[in-house]
Amino acid sequence: MPNPRLFSLKSDSIPRATIQRLALYVQVLEDLQREGADVISSESLAKACDVNPSQIRKDLAYFGKFGVRGVGYYIQDLIASLKRCLGIDHTWKTVLVGVGNLGRALLNHKEFKLRGFEVIGAFDCDPFKIGEEVSGLEVMCTKRLMEKSHELGVEIGIITTPPERAQRAANHLVEAGIKGILNFAPARITVPEHVVLEYVDFFHHLYSVAFNITLSQQK
Amino acid sequence: MPNPRLFSLKSDSIPRATIQRLALYVQVLEDLQREGADVISSESLAKACDVNPSQIRKDLAYFGKFGVRGVGYYIQDLIASLKRCLGIDHTWKTVLVGVGNLGRALLNHKEFKLRGFEVIGAFDCDPFKIGEEVSGLEVMCTKRLMEKSHELGVEIGIITTPPERAQRAANHLVEAGIKGILNFAPARITVPEHVVLEYVDFFHHLYSVAFNITLSQQK
Known part of the structure; x- marks a missing residue:
């Protein structure tokens, strides 16, 4: 803690x-x-x-x-x-919801533990994905989030679902008592005030590249 | 243009x-x-x-x-x-270097075109990946970047290689005359001043989540 x-x-x-x-x-x-x-x-x-x-x-x-x-x-x-x-002098127990391409990329990312985050659970609602092993984790049904989060003491949730499923994933995470969410899905979501919410939207960075190219061409 | x-x-x-x-x-x-x-x-x-x-x-x-x-x-x-x-009232021709998990996730992302970016080339230096089709694009050898970029009029390059290959990918993109780079690899890279460079580092956002949880627990 x-x-x-x-x-x-x-x-x-x-x-x-x-x-x-x-x-x-x-x-x-x-x-x-x-x-x-x-x-x-x-x-x-x-x-x-x-x-x-x-x-x-x-x-x-x-x-x-x-x-x-x-x-x-x-x-x-x-x-x-x-x-x-930054609060990263201890390891934060983290789960991921949405085992698509991006979810898999993150689960296979080697730097989480090195950077102070341990991904200890992967969840998806697709029955074809449940039970599959990705990067040493067995994909579990999103309905088991609450039970597993309490069991494992999870603090942070990462959302990598398609945009239309992001709010539902957030609801599951909030119900499971998670303290903070990092949302990669390109959709705005709402959470109660006591839950920390951050977005990763790489299009914002891509827009920034496009803008700065445009700007440099005006000079 | x-x-x-x-x-x-x-x-x-x-x-x-x-x-x-x-x-x-x-x-x-x-x-x-x-x-x-x-x-x-x-x-x-x-x-x-x-x-x-x-x-x-x-x-x-x-x-x-x-x-x-x-x-x-x-x-x-x-x-x-x-x-x-923002300079996104036209479509920016974009290529991606590094067809790993993250590269595949991006190539399969459906919103690029909608948001003003068209990914028209995927490059990798792994001979096992060259020739493979990912999301309708044939993966090409990174050595062909210059030839293809000139042919296709590419303006923006996305780097999704492992960190140790990011600088080499950037060098190839710069040689190919690219105007801007978005780097997802967790490594700092250097490019000439006329090339726009942006980083996407989702750990920064994860740190921000951790920090804000820590802060809220102090209140």
Whole structure:
């Protein structure tokens, strides 16, 4: 179970973009650590993350004081602090609903555990998929979500169903007492206020690529 | 080919978050249109997008004046304007490199064309995959990217390779004259300045879910 007092925030509201950048910092710092680095200056970290140095200092300031003047950041300490800040210093038990192409791709993704998330259940309502083994997990009927979630202590649910089934999947997850949902289905869904909801819509990124190409052609 | 003078910006630099929200507005407006709506108030649009109304007005203000006082937004006009702003009022010819689980999931995704992107080529360097048909496309050797891109007039490349092959895929795409890259591989890559680069990293969203659960448990 997560420690209820993991860190004390300097501010009550942290911009969503800051959280996503913190996640990026962790990823880049872990790469640097694997390459054998111990210390990094805020300028070099900024460059590696493609963010400006003042942005990094501002982002970190939400969570306390990091770095040593004239030295930079101790990589191992900064990773540990950022992971504590993000709540990923323990492993989050996660389930996935919707074992289509995308669901399979995610179940076969090797980095979940490394990044602090353990996918311990895969669910689908298609009788042809139930019982099938995908990446070491037996696909179970979505109706068993509540029973299994309680048994396994699941905290996060990932939705990879077709859009028309996303709300039903969300309802099952909410009933099962899940605390947060990551929705990959291209459909807006509603959940009670106490459930954390995030969307992954890669079309937004594709639009951003198209927009920036268009913009660069106007110059 | 995109029109070089699609719209005139009120400002030279549009925040990345604004672009992603514009994409969301298009998605929500298209859903509303399919449901038969003609006009929507900025409050209702805000609610449907889960964004506050002043944010929407601010986002749209970058691109000009939209909406009619006391009426709201004409949905069809606003969709057309936003699509023009985003550069998705024409179809972008797109290729995908890396036909693994995620690549297959994307190739089978039905919304590309609907959203303004046409995937016209799938590439992989694995000889066992070359020649295979996925979602109506014959998988081609990555070495043929340049020849095929010129032949087909490709503008955008999607990378879905394993992380260690992402940079090589990017190099092939850059050599082939591609204008923008969307990278799904969990690896930072470098491209020349004239090439637009965006990342999709769903772990950032997963971290955000974990963080917000942790935060809600501290209250």
